[in-house]
Amino acid sequence: MSIACSTCAARNSPLCSVFDDEEIKVFYDSALTLSIPAGGYLLHEEDKVKHVYNVSSGTLSLERLTSDGARQIMAFVYAGDFVGITSGISYSVSGRALTSVSACQWHLKDLECLYVQFPKLEERIYEIASRVVAAMMDQLFVLGRKKAIEKITWFLLFIETKQNRVDGNNGAFKLPMTRVDIADYLGLTVETVSRVFTKLREAELIALPQAWTVRILDRERLRSVGGYRGASSGRKG
Amino acid sequence: MSIACSTCAARNSPLCSVFDDEEIKVFYDSALTLSIPAGGYLLHEEDKVKHVYNVSSGTLSLERLTSDGARQIMAFVYAGDFVGITSGISYSVSGRALTSVSACQWHLKDLECLYVQFPKLEERIYEIASRVVAAMMDQLFVLGRKKAIEKITWFLLFIETKQNRVDGNNGAFKLPMTRVDIADYLGLTVETVSRVFTKLREAELIALPQAWTVRILDRERLRSVGGYRGASSGRKG
DNA sequence: CGCCTACTTGAGTCGAGTCAAGAACCGTGG
DNA sequence: CCACGGTTCTTGACTCGACTCAAGTAGGCG
Numbered sequence: 358m359s360i361a362c363s364t365c366a367a368r369n370s371p372l373c374s375v376f377d378d379e380e381i382k383v384f385y386d387s388a389l390t391l392s393i394p395a396g397g398y399l400l401h402e403e404d405k406v407k408h409v410y411n412v413s414s415g416t417l418s419l420e421r422l423t424s425d426g427a428r429q430i431m432a433f434v435y436a437g438d439f440v441g442i443t444s445g446i447s448y449s450v451s452g453r454a455l456t457s458v459s460a461c462q463w464h465l466k467d468l469e470c471l472y473v474q475f476p477k478l479e480e481r482i483y484e485i486a487s488r489v490v491a492a493m494m495d496q497l498f499v500l501g502r503k504k505a506i507e508k509i510t511w512f513l514l515f516i517e518t519k520q521n522r523v524d525g526n527n528g529a530f531k532l533p534m535t536r537v538d539i540a541d542y543l544g545l546t547v548e549t550v551s552r553v554f555t556k557l558r559e560a561e562l563i564a565l566p567q568a569w570t571v572r573i574l575d576r577e578r579l580r581s582v583g584g585y586r587g588a589s590s591g592r593k594g
Numbered sequence: 595m596s597i598a599c600s601t602c603a604a605r606n607s608p609l610c611s612v613f614d615d616e617e618i619k620v621f622y623d624s625a626l627t628l629s630i631p632a633g634g635y636l637l638h639e640e641d642k643v644k645h646v647y648n649v650s651s652g653t654l655s656l657e658r659l660t661s662d663g664a665r666q667i668m669a670f671v672y673a674g675d676f677v678g679i680t681s682g683i684s685y686s687v688s689g690r691a692l693t694s695v696s697a698c699q700w701h702l703k704d705l706e707c708l709y710v711q712f713p714k715l716e717e718r719i720y721e722i723a724s725r726v727v728a729a730m731m732d733q734l735f736v737l738g739r740k741k742a743i744e745k746i747t748w749f750l751l752f753i754e755t756k757q758n759r760v761d762g763n764n765g766a767f768k769l770p771m772t773r774v775d776i777a778d779y780l781g782l783t784v785e786t787v788s789r790v791f792t793k794l795r796e797a798e799l800i801a802l803p804q805a806w807t808v809r810i811l812d813r814e815r816l817r818s819v820g821g822y823r824g825a826s827s828g829r830k831g
Numbered sequence: 832c833g834c835c836t837a838c839t840t841g842a843g844t845c846g847a848g849t850c851a852a853g854a855a856c857c858g859t860g861g
Numbered sequence: 862c863c864a865c866g867g868t869t870c871t872t873g874a875c876t877c878g879a880c881t882c883a884a885g886t887a888g889g890c891g
C-alpha cells in the first residue's frame with residue numbers, strides 16, 4: 358500500500374474503500390495529487406469535464422454564480438468526498454477552496470480503463486452519485502420549506518457531523534466557511550445569518566467561543582428547532 | 595421488437611434507447627407494466643427500495659412531507675423519465691400520479707442480472723443519475739436565489755419543454771399540476787403563485803385560456819424576467 | 832342545478848432583505 | 862509591541878415581498 362494512501366483521511370471514503378491495500382496502489386498510481394491554497398479553485402464551472410477528484414484534506418464549496426453576482430453554494434465538500442458527478446460537457450459548478458485543500462485527480466480516460474480492471478469501481482461511483490442526489494434532496498427541502506432559524510440549526514447539525522468525521526469530536530467544531538458562504542448555501546443574507554447566530558447564542562442553544570467555532574449546548578432543543586433527520590440514520594436516500 | 599415498446603413514448607428515453615430493437619425484447623420481458631390512476635402512488639417514501647421505474651405516459655410528482663404537513667416537491671416526472679435513483683434502504687420521496695400514469699417496473703435483482711448481460715445499461719443509469727444531479731442543481735439555484743416572479747417564469751419555460759416533448763409544440767401547453775403543486779415545487783404559497791400568474795397575464799407575457807393551459811406570448815421578455823434581475827429586482831430585492 | 836374543489840383576489844402582518852454604521856479580528860509593517 | 866488597513870461579523874432602523882387569513886369566483890362532475 359502506498360504510504361500516501363495509508364495515512365490519507367480519505368482512505369475509508371466511499372471511493373477509496375472499494376480497493377484493498379494491494380489494489381489501491383494501482384489506483385493511486387494513476388492519480389495526480391493536487392494542492393490548492395485557500396481561495397484557489399479546484400475547477401471552474403465553465404471548464405470542460407476531463408477529470409474527477411477525491412478530496413484528501415481541506416474543505417471546498419461547489420458554487421454557481423449569476424451574471425449579476427448572486428451566488429448559490431450547492432455543497433460543502435470535505436475530505437473523503439468525491440467531486441465530478443456531472444452531465445454535459447462542462448462542470449456546472451466551481452470548486453473553491455475554503456481552506457488549503459489537497460485532492461487526488463484522475464483523468465476520465467484513465468478512469469474508464471480502471472473500470473475494466475475494477476468493475477466494482479464503476480458501481481461504487483454510481484453509489485456516490487445516488488448519495489449526492491439524496492443530499493441534494495435534503496438541501497432542496499430545507500431551502501424550499503424552512504424558515505431562517507430552521508435552516509441555520511439544520512446547517513449546524515449537518516456541518517458538525519461532517520467536521521467531526523475529519524477532526525474527531527472534541528465538543529466543539531470549526532466552521533471553515535464565512536457567514537456569507539453560509540448565507541449563499543441556505544438562500545439567506547449574511548445579516549440574517551448573523552442575527553440567527555446571535556439569537557441561538559442568546560437562547561444558550563450554542564456557544565461561539567470564536568466567530569468560526571461552534572459549541573452545541575443543547576442538542577435536543579436545537580434538533581427540535583430544525584427538524585433535523587440524522588445523517589447516519591439511513592433515512593436519507 | 596415488442597409492440598408495447600415500438601409505440602411507447604419512452605422508447606427514445608435515456609434508459610430504453612440504450613437497447614436496439616432486438617435487445618429491448620429481453621429488457622421489456624423482465625419488466626412489469628403498471629397503471630396508476632390520477633392521485634395514486636407509484637411509490638411511498640417509506641417503502642423499501644426494491645424496484646426502479648421508467649415512466650411510459652402521464653406525469654408524477656416526487657415529493658416529501660414533513661410531520662407538520664408541509665410538502666416539498668423534488669421533481670415532476672414525465673414520460674421517458676427514470677425513477678429510482680436513491681441511496682439507503684427507503685426511497686426518500688413519494689411518487690404521486692398527477693394524471694393517470696403507466697410505467698415499467700423492474701425488480702432490482704433482475705436489473706443486476708441485466709447489468710451482466712448488458713454492461714452499457716449500468717453505464718446508462720449512471721448517466722441518468724448525473725442528469726438528475728444537474729437538474730437538482732438548477733432547482734437549488736432557483737429556490738435559493740430567485741424571487742417569486744423569477745421562479746414562476748423559470749418554471750413555465752422549464753415545464754414547456756418537458757410538456758412539448760410529450761405533446762408536441764402546438765403553441766400552448768398544459769399544466770398537469772395544480773397551483774398548490776407549483777407552490778410546493780418552488781417553495782411558495784398557492785396565493786403567491788396565483789398572483790404571479792395574474793401579473794404575467796396582465797403584463798401580456800402569457801395567456802391563460804384555461805387555468806391549466808398556458809400560452810407564451812412574449813418569450814423574450816419572459817426569459818429576461820427569469821434570468822436577469824434588472825431594475826425591478828436587484829441582487830436580493 | 833348544486834356541490835366540491837381549485838383558483839383568484841383583498842387586507843393586513845411578519846419575516847427576511849436593504850441600507851448604513853460600527854465592532855471585532857487579522858495580517859503586515861514600522 | 863502597537864498602529865494601521867482590510868476584511869468579516871454584528872447590530873440597528875427601515876422597507877418590502879411573501880405569507881396568513883378570509884372571502885368570493887370559476888370549473889368540473891354527478
